[in-house]
Every structure is written in structure tokens, then in C-alpha cells.
Amino acid sequence: MTCTYRETGVCAEIFEPIASAPQAGSSFQYSAVAKAGKQIVARGKPSDYVFVLCAGWAFRYIQLPNGSRQILKFLQPGDLFSPISVFEEAFHFSVAALTSVQISGFARSEVRRRCFADAEAQSAIAKSVVLDARDTTELLAVLAQCSAEQRIAYLLLHLIRRIAARQVIREQRYPFPLRQQHIADAVGLTPVHVSRVLGLLRDRGIVVLTDGVLEILDLPALERIGSLE
Amino acid sequence: MTCTYRETGVCAEIFEPIASAPQAGSSFQYSAVAKAGKQIVARGKPSDYVFVLCAGWAFRYIQLPNGSRQILKFLQPGDLFSPISVFEEAFHFSVAALTSVQISGFARSEVRRRCFADAEAQSAIAKSVVLDARDTTELLAVLAQCSAEQRIAYLLLHLIRRIAARQVIREQRYPFPLRQQHIADAVGLTPVHVSRVLGLLRDRGIVVLTDGVLEILDLPALERIGSLE
């Protein structure tokens, strides 16, 4: 049961060897699947494993006491649930499946051992921690300071870059499994308002989002709205 | 020129030995001061040093192209500017002095070497990376999902916990060098609205913020407003 994603960096590099080693079934490593919508890990729950998403989409989030949910990051195949979780015993976030997914778990102790022993693994993890922190920080700034339109544009740009990094895109059409509810939870808006904003972007001929595919008709315009530069 | 803060964990532990070693003046390590309001490091600028705040307050922030500024974290004596910066060549944030400050810089290569060689140093850095990520994540969720009052209460609670961790507090009066502008930039509001909200909290007998000291009159009430639990 090997992961079927293209190698896109850090995680694939580190974990492929373990995953393909003849250890399946041992306590070192295991695989699992989950249906769309299911929660996979719960905030605060201790775990001895570090997880990698092998197929499908998922997302990290935090459930607030007032009932709202903040999506922190959308996970694509090859992503660690969080690079940080290599260093902490309990998750500080929850993860749920966006599509149906396949995941692999690795004993944290083992990952840590490798990370300490092997300079290459260490720097790979470090790199992915850095990228993750950058993304979070940037998102924080955008959510706190930008308009609804800018936030949504930012999210779309961020996601298409990551999608394009792992599959060939034709005619600017991106596979895009998010519901408007997910976009809303990611950028701190209501689904109703997300619908309105996407409607405007569609009317202006910038992006069209229907039925699981996101089509970018005017990338420069989108970047003018949602880029930080 | 030793740092004069109380040891409050990670950073002090790791860096004190280097700082007090007879290396002063070498390219290993250096000290500097800055006046209140001055920018200390600029986003995107490469640097071979990792910085620790030794005295005073500072803050990490990102300047957005639209002119607004998002404060990411307030730094207190003993804090690394960012634990992440141990692993990246260029800052992904800016830092400015809030009060006048004293900082120390350590050659990143050296810190990294220690971090790779020494399990204790490694786990200390890891711990501080984890804490930093948790804070950022939580702040992100609060900013995206909570009301003005909640955001401000959250920030105050977060700060007083950290202040109390490094100095004795009498009668719930905390040294508090932030201007309302800083609060505004940290929680994504305008200074005008921050003033209104603080006014309300004052009228309700919950907190009083004047002239560099924050007095908490009704901690349970503040927690009811600004706690995530």
C-alpha cells in the first residue's frame, strides 16, 4: 500500500523509504483510510504517531467554543498533517477529511530518532517547519487586515500554486474539492458572503468555481487583488 | 554585557553560556541597543545571526502593501525574535523596538551546530518552535472568528500570562508599554475602536489601562470574554 502522489519535496523524501520498507503491520507505521467529512485527529489528543496524507484532501482546523471553525491549512497528498507534530506529543489542532483520504502514520519516536541522527532528514523537517510557519503567519496577516475579496483571492492563489506544484494543469483548470463553506471557514467569512464574492469574481471574468473545478480566467487580475506584493 | 532578565525557559538556557563566554567582540556573538520605535530587522533581509531580546519590549510584524501593519507577537526579555529563524537565512518578518531595547545576536551557523550536536539544545529549540506555532495558530483563529472585545481580551490575557511568568505581580498591576495603536495592529482593529472597547471594559470595572500599566480588576470576567475555553 504505497502512496501514489508525485514527490513534491520534503515529506515524500523522508517518508517514502519507511513507508515502502517491509514493516507494514508493525507498530512503526500504519495506513488508514477515511471518508469525506470524517474527523481524523482531534485537538488535544495525545498520539505516538506522525501522519502523512497519502491521497485525497484534508484540512487542519480549530473548533472554537462559540461553535465556529477556523480552517488553518488545506492538506494535499504528501503533506505532513503538521511538521510541528514531530515535536509534540499531542496535536494542537484537529484534522478532517475533505475528500475521502488515505493516510499513513509513523511512530513519532522513530521519526525523531532519524531526525536527530540524519542531517538530511533534519534539514528536510526544518525546511518544512519554516514553510509552514511562513504560510500561517502570512495568512494571519491577510485575515486580520484584508477585505473579503482579498482574503478569498489570496486563498485561491495560495491553493492553485500548491495544486500546480503536484500535477499538470491544463487551461488553468484546477481540481478543487472545497465547498464554499470550507472557503468561509478558512478566511473567516460566512458562506453567504463567500457566494456573493465568488459571484462578483465570476461576473468580472476572473475566476469560475463550479463543481469541483476552479478555472482561472484572469490570473493577473486575481493577483492584483490577492497578492501581498 | 550580560542579559539581565530572569530565566524563563528555553532561550535563556541555551544562550546564556554563549553570551557569557569570553567571546564578546568576536563574530560569534554581539550586542546592540535600539531606541523605542526603531526597526531592528527587516522582512526578507538575509542575516547570519539569530537574535535574542535581552531587555525591553519589541514586536514582530509584517507590513502589508496596503499600508497596514500586522503585529504577530510581542517580545519580552529572553525571547528569541523567532525560534524559526534558527532555520532560515532570511527573516520572514520585521521586528521593531516597542521600548528601548537591548539585543544579542548569535551566529546562526554556531547555533545550528550546537542544535545538531546537542540533544538538549535541540529539544529546547524544538519546544520553543512548538510554543510559537501554537500561539500563532490560536491567534489566527481568534482574529478570524471573534469579536473586537474578545480579540482584545484574548490579547490582554495572553500578555499578562507572559508578563507574570517573568516578574512578580502585585495587586494585578502589570507593566504594559503598548500604545492603543499597537493593540489595534495586533488584533486587526482601528485605534479608535480599541479606545472604545477599552473604555467599555473600564466602565464595567474589568480592566484599566493607563500610562503604561494594565490593571486587572475582574480577571474572571476578562476570562469569560477572552478565553478560548
Next chain:
DNA sequence: CGGTTAATTGATGTGGGTCAAAAGCAGTGG
């Protein structure tokens, strides 16, 4: 063909922004 979930659209409400004026309060310098 009913039943459920997602997206759209309209009407209306409100939290927080914007603009502007005033007031408090250091410093600074004559």
C-alpha cells in the same frame, strides 16, 4: 419522484471603520 445538501439572491441589521474635533499630557524653549 420526494428528500437532502449546496449555491444563489434579496431584504434588512449591525459591528466596526472613517472622519473630525476636542481634550489630556508630556516636552521644549523662551
Next chain:
DNA sequence: CCACTGCTTTTGACCCACATCAATTAACCG
């Protein structure tokens, strides 16, 4: 000792982006 300047906070009047509530349509599915 007082006027002058600059900075921060406060307060008021008004406005708008986004939320809320509610109804309609569209798509899917057993």
C-alpha cells in the same frame, strides 16, 4: 511660569462591509 508643539486618547456623527434571516433554485441520489 507659560505658550507652543506633537502625540495619544476620547468622543460624536455618519457610513459601509459583512452578517443574519429567509426564500428560491439547482444538483444529486436513493
